[in-house]
Amino acid sequence: MKKIQLFLTSHRTALVIILTVLIALAEFLHWLLPVSLPSELLMLVAGIIGVLPIALTAISSLQMKLVSIDVLVSLAVIGAFIIREFDEAAIVTWLFLLGDVLENLTLTKTRSAVKELTQMAPQTALVVTKDGKTKEVDVDLVDEGAIVQVKTGSQVPVDGVVIGGEGLVNESTITGESQPTQKKIGGKVYAGTLLENGLVTVRTTAVSEDTTFGKIIELVEESQDSKMKAQRFLDRFSTYYTPFVLVAALLVGLISRNLRLAITIMVLGCPGALVIGVPVSTVAGIGNGARRGILFKGSDVMDRLRRVDTIAFDKTGTLTVGHPQVEEIHVLRGQRQDILDHLVAIEHQSNHPLATAITSLPTVTNPLVTGLDVLNGQGLEATIEGQTYLVGNRRLIASFPKVLSRAGQSQEDRERLDHLVEEMAGRGNSIVIFARADGEELAVLGIRDLLRPDAAQALKELKKQGVRRLVMLTGDTKQTAKQIASELPIDEVKSGLLPQDKAAYIEAQKQAGHRIAFVGDGINDSIALSKADVAIAMGSGTDVALDVSDVVLVRSNLLNLSNALHLAKRTVMTMWENIGIALLTVLLLFIGLFAGYIEMASGMLIHELSILIVIFNAMRLLVIRGRKKESQSEN
Numbered sequence: 179m180k181k182i183q184l185f186l187t188s189h190r191t192a193l194v195i196i197l198t199v200l201i202a203l204a205e206f207l208h209w210l211l212p213v214s215l216p217s218e219l220l221m222l223v224a225g226i227i228g229v230l231p232i233a234l235t236a237i238s239s240l241q242m243k244l245v246s247i248d249v250l251v252s253l254a255v256i257g258a259f260i261i262r263e264f265d266e267a268a269i270v271t272w273l274f275l276l277g278d279v280l281e282n283l284t285l286t287k288t289r290s291a292v293k294e295l296t297q298m299a300p301q302t303a304l305v306v307t308k309d310g311k312t313k314e315v316d317v318d319l320v321d322e323g324a325i326v327q328v329k330t331g332s333q334v335p336v337d338g339v340v341i342g343g344e345g346l347v348n349e350s351t352i353t354g355e356s357q358p359t360q361k362k363i364g365g366k367v368y369a370g371t372l373l374e375n376g377l378v379t380v381r382t383t384a385v386s387e388d389t390t391f392g393k394i395i396e397l398v399e400e401s402q403d404s405k406m407k408a409q410r411f412l413d414r415f416s417t418y419y420t421p422f423v424l425v426a427a428l429l430v431g432l433i434s435r436n437l438r439l440a441i442t443i444m445v446l447g448c449p450g451a452l453v454i455g456v457p458v459s460t461v462a463g464i465g466n467g468a469r470r471g472i473l474f475k476g477s478d479v480m481d482r483l484r485r486v487d488t489i490a491f492d493k494t495g496t497l498t499v500g501h502p503q504v505e506e507i508h509v510l511r512g513q514r515q516d517i518l519d520h521l522v523a524i525e526h527q528s529n530h531p532l533a534t535a536i537t538s539l540p541t542v543t544n545p546l547v548t549g550l551d552v553l554n555g556q557g558l559e560a561t562i563e564g565q566t567y568l569v570g571n572r573r574l575i576a577s578f579p580k581v582l583s584r585a586g587q588s589q590e591d592r593e594r595l596d597h598l599v600e601e602m603a604g605r606g607n608s609i610v611i612f613a614r615a616d617g618e619e620l621a622v623l624g625i626r627d628l629l630r631p632d633a634a635q636a637l638k639e640l641k642k643q644g645v646r647r648l649v650m651l652t653g654d655t656k657q658t659a660k661q662i663a664s665e666l667p668i669d670e671v672k673s674g675l676l677p678q679d680k681a682a683y684i685e686a687q688k689q690a691g692h693r694i695a696f697v698g699d700g701i702n703d704s705i706a707l708s709k710a711d712v713a714i715a716m717g718s719g720t721d722v723a724l725d726v727s728d729v730v731l732v733r734s735n736l737l738n739l740s741n742a743l744h745l746a747k748r749t750v751m752t753m754w755e756n757i758g759i760a761l762l763t764v765l766l767l768f769i770g771l772f773a774g775y776i777e778m779a780s781g782m783l784i785h786e787l788s789i790l791i792v793i794f795n796a797m798r799l800l801v802i803r804g805r806k807k808e809s810q811s812e813n
Contacts, residue, residue, distance in 0.1 A: 182230075182234065186230060186231035186234065190231065190275055190278055190279055191279050193227065193228070193231065193275055194272065194275050194276050194279050196224075196227060197224050197227060197228050197268065197271065197272040197275065198272065200220050200221075200223060200224035200227070200268070201220075201221070201224050201268055201269065201272055203220055204216075204217045204218075204220035204221045204224065204265070204268070205217070207220065217265075218264050218265075221264035221265045221267070221268040222259075222264045222267075222268075224268035224271070224272065225255060225258070225259065225264055225267035225268040225271055227271075228255075228267075228268060228270075228271025228272055228274075228275060229251075229252060229255045229256070229267065229271050231275070232248050232251050232252050232255070232271060232274060232275070233248075233252045233255075235248040236248035236249040236251075236252040249420065249424075250420060250423060250424065250444045250445070250447060251270065251271070251274050251444075251445065253424070253441075253444055254270065254441045254442075254444040254445040254778075255267045255270055255271055257437060257440070257441035257444070258270065258441055258778070260437070261437055261438055261441070263438070263778070266777075266778045269783075270445055270778065273783060273785075273786045274786075276786065300317055300333040300334070300335040300369060300370060301316070301317055302314050302315065302316060302317055302335065303315060303316075303317045303320045303326050303335035303336060304326060304327045304328070304329070304332075304335075305320060305324055305325065305326055305327075306324075306325040306326065306327055306379065312327050317335045317336070317369075317385060317386060318385070318386050320335065320336055320382055320385045321382070321385070322382055322383060322384065322385065323381065323382060324336075324381075324382045325341070325379060325380070325381055325382070326338065326379070326380045326381075326382055327377070327378075327379050327380075328345075328367075328373045328377070328378050328379075328380060329373065329377055330345070330373060330374070330375055330376060330377065331372075331373070331374070332372075332373055333369075333370060333371070333372055333373075334347065334367045334368060334369055334370070334371045334372070334373060334380070335369055335385075336369050336380065336382040336383075336384065336385045337366075337367070337368050337369050337382070337383050337384035337385070338366070338367055338380035338381050338382045338383045338384075339364065339365070339366055339367075339380065339381050339383060340361050340362060340363050340364065340365045340366075340367060340378050340379070340380055341363060341379050341380065341381050342363065342378065342379035343363075343376060343377045343378040343379055344360065344361060344362045344363070344376055344378060345360075345361055345373050345374070345375055345376020345377060345378050346358035346359070346360060346361070346373070346374045346375045346376060347359050347360075347361050347367060347371050347372065347373055347374065348371060348372040348373075348374050349368065349371045358374050358375075361376075361378060367380055369384075369385070419452075420447075423443065423444060423447035424444065426443060426447070427440045427441070427443040427444045427447070428440065430443055438778070439771075441778065442771060442776075442777065442778040442781065443768075443771070445778050445781060445785075446764070446767045446768060446771060446776070446778075446781040446785060447764065447768075452757065452760035452761065452764075455753065455756025455757060455759070455760055455792040455795075455796065456753045456756060456757065458756075458792070458793055458796040458797075459749055459752045459753045459756060459795075459796040459799060460477040460749070460753070462749075462752075462796045462797060462799035462800050463477070463480065463745060463746075463748070463749030463752070463799045464477065464480075464749075465800065466745060466799055466800050466801075466802055467742065467745055470738065470741065471717070471731065471732040471733035471735070471738055472729065472730075472731060472732070472738050472741060472742045472745065473729065473730040473732060474728070474729055474742070474746070475727070475728050475729065475730075476728070477749075479712065479728040479729060479746075480745075480746035480749050480750055481746075481750055482693070482711055482712050482728070483695065483712050483728075483729065483742065483743060483746040484743065484746045484747045484750050485693045485711075486645065486693045486694065486695045486711065486712055486743070487644075487645065487646045487647065487692055487693050487694075488645070488646065488647040488648075488649065488687055488692045488693065488694040488695070489640060489645055489647075489648055489649070489694070489695045489696075489697065489739075490649040490650070490651050490680075490683070490684065490687075490694060490695070490696045490697070490706075490710070491648070491649070491650050491651065491696075491697045491698075492651060492652065492680070492696075492697065492698040492699065492703050492706070493627075493650055493651075493652035493654060493659065493662060494532070494608070494627055494652070494654075494699075495627075495698075495699040495716060496697050496698055496699055496716055496736075497629060497630060497633050497650065497662065497666065497736075498627035498628060498629055498630060498633075498662070499627060499628050499629070499630050501534070501535075501627070501628075502532055502534070502535040502608065502625045502626060502627035503535050503538075503625065503626060503627075504535050504536060504538075504539060504623055504624070504625050505605075505607060505624045505625065505626045506602055506607060506622075506623065506624035507621065507622075507623050507624075508598055508602075508621060508622045508623075508624075509620075509621045510594065510595065510598075510620040510621060510622065511617070511618065511619055511620040511621075512614070512618060512619030512620065512621070513619075514621075515541075515542055516619070517612060517619055517621045518539050518540070518541055519541045519542055519543045519544070519545055520545055520562055520567055520612075520619075521536060521539070521569060521612050521621075521623075522536060522537050522539055522541045523541075523544060523545045523546070523547050523562065524547055524550070524558055524560040524562075524567060524569050525537050525558075525569065526547075527547055527550050527558070527560070528552075528558060532608060532610060532625050535625050536610070536623070536625070545562045545563065546562065546563075547560050547561070547562055548561050548562065548563075549561030553570065553574060556570045556571060556573050556574035556577075556676075557569050557570015557571060557574040557610075558570060559574075565614060565615070565616070566614070566615035566616075567612070567613070567614055567615065567619075568611075568612070568613045568614075568615060569610065569611075569612050570610070570611065571609065571610070571611065571653070572599065572609075572611060574611070575611045575613055578613070578615050595611075595620075595622065598622055599611075599622060599655070600657065602622065602624040603654075603655040603656075603657035603658045603661075604657045604661070605624070605626075605661070606626055606658055606661040606662065607624030607625060607626050607658060608624070608625045608626070608627065608654050608655075608658055609622065609623070609624065609625075609654075609655055609658070610622075610623040610625060611623075629662065629665055629666070630736055632735060632736050632737045633666060633736050634665065634666055634667065635737065636736035636737045636739055636740055637666055637667045637668070637736075638667055639737065639740035640739065640740050640743065641667060643740060643743050643744060643747070645743070647669045647670065647692075648666075648667060648668050648669050648670075649668070649669060649670045649671070649672065649683075650662070650663050650666075650668050650670070650671050650672070651672045651675055651679075651680045651683060651696075651706070652671075652672070652673055652674075652675065653673075653674065653675050653676065653677075654673055654674070655673060655674065656673045656674060658673070659671050659672075659673035660673075677703070677704075677705045677706065678705060680696075680703070680705070680706040681705040681706045681708075681709045683706075684696055684706055684709045684710050685709055688709075688711065693711050694710055694711055694712075695710055695711060695712035695713070695714055696709070696710035696712075696713055696714065697714040697715075697716070697739065698713075698714075698715065698716075699715060699716040699734075703715075707727055712728050712729065713727040713728045713729070714727060714728065714729045714730075714731065714739065714742075715727035715729070715730050715731070716731055716734040717730055717731055717732035717733060717734045729742055744802075745799075745802060748799060748802060749799055752795060752796055752798070752799055755795060756792040756795055756796060759788060759791055759792055759795070760788060760792060763784065763785065763788035764785075767781050767784060767785065
């Protein structure tokens with residue numbers, strides 16, 4: 179039976195075509211011939227063909243102790259056969275199967291974002307063998323650490339690091355930015371990107387589903403299978419609704435002695451529009467988001483996002499571009515070049531955004547770092563040639579008294595340092611202090627990170643959409659934080675925070691009754707992200723931040739945050755609109771039935787039209803373009 183069921187299910191489009199031909203021919207013969215027998219026979223054949231896949235699905239659902247919509251339709255059609263209403267049986271099954279075909283076509287259309295992503299994924303890789311030759315192999319067979327060659331015009335098949343050659347790489351599939359990026363030795367490349375010019379050799383760090391591109395596809399696929407409150411409500415509703423319709427039809431039939439009326443109740447009570455309205459909206463909304471670089475990890479995330487009244491932002495890499503530059507270097511003790519050499523060697527061990535700025539400084543020697551300790555929220559403690567070095571904020575330096583108390587100059591040094599830090603921070607610099615633990619070397623660096631060009635407009639859009647409070651949480655100094663916030667519509671600034679302080683703030687806001695989202699991109703943001711009602715990660719962030727987030731802005735475009743909120747609201751609103759349309763249709767059908775205006779076939783036609791209405795209503799989500807400002811910023 180299962181094989182027959184699978185065959186019929188996979189050929190439903192062909193069945194609908196066959197039924198269409200049979201019913202049209204039956205109607206033609208009905209008007210052409212003076213006798214109705216040929217027409218009735220054709221309708222009987224059409225009804226039998228049509229009810230087979232529906233009845234087999236109904237039997238399968240009953241075996242799983244589920245009274246589905248197919249059970250209602252099967253019983254109604256069998257009843258129509260009994261009372262010799264063959265035309266009603268044929269038309270009902272035709273409409274039901276036609277509705278199924280349309281639903282599947284719609285779901286296929288709305289899932290096109292995933293299909294497009296999957297098709298964009300590279301299938302083969304040019305692996306460099308031990309003898310120096312290249313061999314084309316399936317990308318799934320490439321191991322981590324393998325050497326891969328990428329030629330001009332080819333897709334990069336793996337995530338990896340360039341170890342030879344250079345070229346221009348179009349990373350629009352990952353970042354959304356079509357401007358090619360120059361990749362040299364040491365540069366990172368990602369699967370799914372395109373080498374527009376040059377020849378590069380890459381050492382593989384991740385392949386297949388472990389690549390950044392693979393994770394994007396996986397996130398979209400998983401999110402489309404998730405459920406939000408509206409879907410869970412419908413699941414519970416359907417559990418009781420279908421048996422209720424059956425019982426109601428049975429009672430009406432017994433009381434009225436009208437089998438036709440009882441059968442019609444079963445047909446009209448089919449909750450088709452109710453069943454399809456929510457999932458098709460979910461898939462359309464998530465699919466639209468994925469196509470525009472907004473990944474929702476589940477439809478329930480949309481429901482939570484639309485309720486947010488407070489959004490907190492980390493500063494570096496979120497409100498700012500995340501590519502800071504060293505603007506000032508002030509050496510208080512020691513030799514400038516020695517300090518730079520040691521500083522760069524230490525920061526090469528870190529992936530913090532400020533570390534990237536420091537490692538670009540010129541060096542003469544490359545000291546060996548033999549020990550490294552990451553002090554969360556403070557900085558780094560490193561060992562070079564037996565000496566302990568510190569790189570971080572004032573809290574870290576203050577924990578080593580010798581740094582500020584050498585040769586009886588503690589007060590002078592402290593005042594000088596305080597004045598310098600205050601002055602540099604006032605100019606909008608993030609402060610990094612370098613020191614040797616014994617106090618022999620001391621320097622202060624001012625690192626400035628520019629605001630994202632879309633930050634101010636994005637925050638204004640969030641305000642327009644009803645977000646009441648926008649908060650900046652940062653570990654930076656008060657002066658730096660205020661300077662950055664002065665250029666943005668920020669309601670509250672919290673500076674000098676450790677990662678746990680950010681998490682504590684979010685917890686406090688939740689306790690106060692706020693629904694809060696947090697936007698971050700780094701490892702140090704992971705605690706706060708995990709505490710927020712909605713965790714939002716910039717696509718350029720670390721793997722940890724992406725893993726614990728609910729929403730990923732793949733293109734790291736803050737305007738996409740306002741678009742995500744807009745899309746979430748529209749998707750949830752569409753779901754409840756579809757639920758309302760479906761329930762209202764059933765109610766009106768029953769009113770029309772008992773008032774004598776609706777019969778089985780006409781009622782089923784209206785019922786299927788309601789399915790089309792909710793489908794088209796949901797498909798509007800596919801063409802939402804987002805806020806105008808986003809499209810302008812990307813042009």
